[in-house]
Amino acid sequence: MSSSTSTKGIWKVITASSIGTLIEWYDFYIFGSLATVIASQFFPKTNPTAALLSTLATFAAGFIVRPFGALVFGRLGDLIGRKYTFLLTLILMGGSTFAIGCIPSYDSIGFIAPILVLLLRLIQGLALGGEYGGAATYVAEHAPDNRRGYFTSWIQTTATLGLFISLGVILLTRHWLDNDAAKSIAKFNDWGWRIPFLLSIVLVIISVYIRMKMKESPLFSKLKIEGKTSTNPLKESFAHKANLKMVLLALFGATMGQGVVWYTGQFYAQSFIENVCKVDFEQSRTILIWAILFATPFFVVFGGWSDKIGRKWIMLAGMFLAIISYRPLFNQLLQLSDMNNKIEIEALRQIKSNYTILPNNIDTLRKTTIKHFFEDKDILAETKIDTLYNDVAKKTIKPAVTISKTLNSSIYWQMVFIVFILILYVTMVYGPIAAFLVELFPTKIRYTSMSLPYHIGNGVFGGLTPFIATLLTTIYTSDKLVGLYYPIIVSILCLVIGALYISSKMNIANKN
């Protein structure tokens, strides 16, 4: 690629692209991370229509709108250029995130609140669908051929760092609002959750300013000067067999497996630690935060390595390792959090009960918390909520019981190590994939062609991982690890297709 940018220039390009993409991921994840708080503010379960809008916000934004955004903005990026398109996606994402933070609650303005949240969430999904392909293409088109994997891998760190920052901002805000921890969390659930959303606008303004100063990609500019840009990128991408077969290969041989490994290593792992292992809210998140911090540099390691040994086998090795080790690793998480065979110090056991008179002024709500302290310093808190009826004949049929475990330092760090391994697989499959996708398609339809398989692989196959895994555990209740069969089967299919059909020499970019 003769028109690649100087080394100093490429770092400017990477910084400008990465900061914007990181902010987009941050914006997208804070909604997901705060789903429970948002649901209580905007989608009360007692109202069926609001609950319906909540389901739509969850499913539509992730699965339908992301690939649709890939088509809309991919086409635009191939028609008018990369720079202005991913500037537009950044403004849309930042604007809608800020606006979510400003919407009055359901209690204040009724149905308009959940409808507005749904609309803004859809815009977020649409913008995310357009952003990644633009940023990856923009960086790749500035990078020299022999270091494309290394330079694009910086863009690949942004999705994980976006999650890292969103978790960090949420945890800090939860503790920052009051000196008393319980009061601080209460304030956060009431109004403090808006802070991470509002903060986004500052980051977006800075990023837009930086991006405005950037020039158009040299390869796209060259095509434009020569009058060789595509007039109909969608038709050329998906109606021409020569390109469609590569789009399908990218999806079934790479992004499908990459998506499930990504979502299993980060989202499902955290959800598994919190909901299946019953580790407490903060520890389940800080475990992920530490693991992300240690594993993130490996995106660059594997991206750079892919320039030397090729993209294909690094990605497929990541899928292979995931296939053979997911069950043992997740089983180890279960074993580590199992407190059945531990010795309790019974003298330290604490029992606390709170009583609240219910609005009917007759019955009472009882909340009993029993704290068990173990010799190895683990703590198990069991909270039971039931109703004490004034009418002695009435009894709570099934009291709500929640369990929360606080792990000792040794077990905590062992869990961090396991999640680190899971994220290491993510870095293997995800580090080289931007360069792989970019090299599969010609410059004039690259944005459109690479965005769709990326967002189907990640948004649909990856995004469905938590739902399908949870669904499997509700059907086959005897096996707590049954949910892992979904990412394992998808990865096997992708591994076979990738190994058979992807060539290590695939590189259309060099032929442009």
Next chain:
Amino acid sequence: MNKLKKIAGIVWILLGPISIFYLIKTAASEIAKKPHIDTKIQWYVFVIIFIPIAIGLMIFGYYALKGEYDNVE
């Protein structure tokens, strides 16, 4: 290798309709179990999204069978 790619193409073609059938069957059974509107929407989204992907897998298999990926560079 090219022969193996073509034979595997038949598998991908067959996987398409099998997954569509399994998806619709599971969706119908899950909706019947919990006929709430949110369950319906969730499964309608799954079906609407996955049917085109399954068709894509069949097209991929067809291309593989026809040798479109032979000696691909």
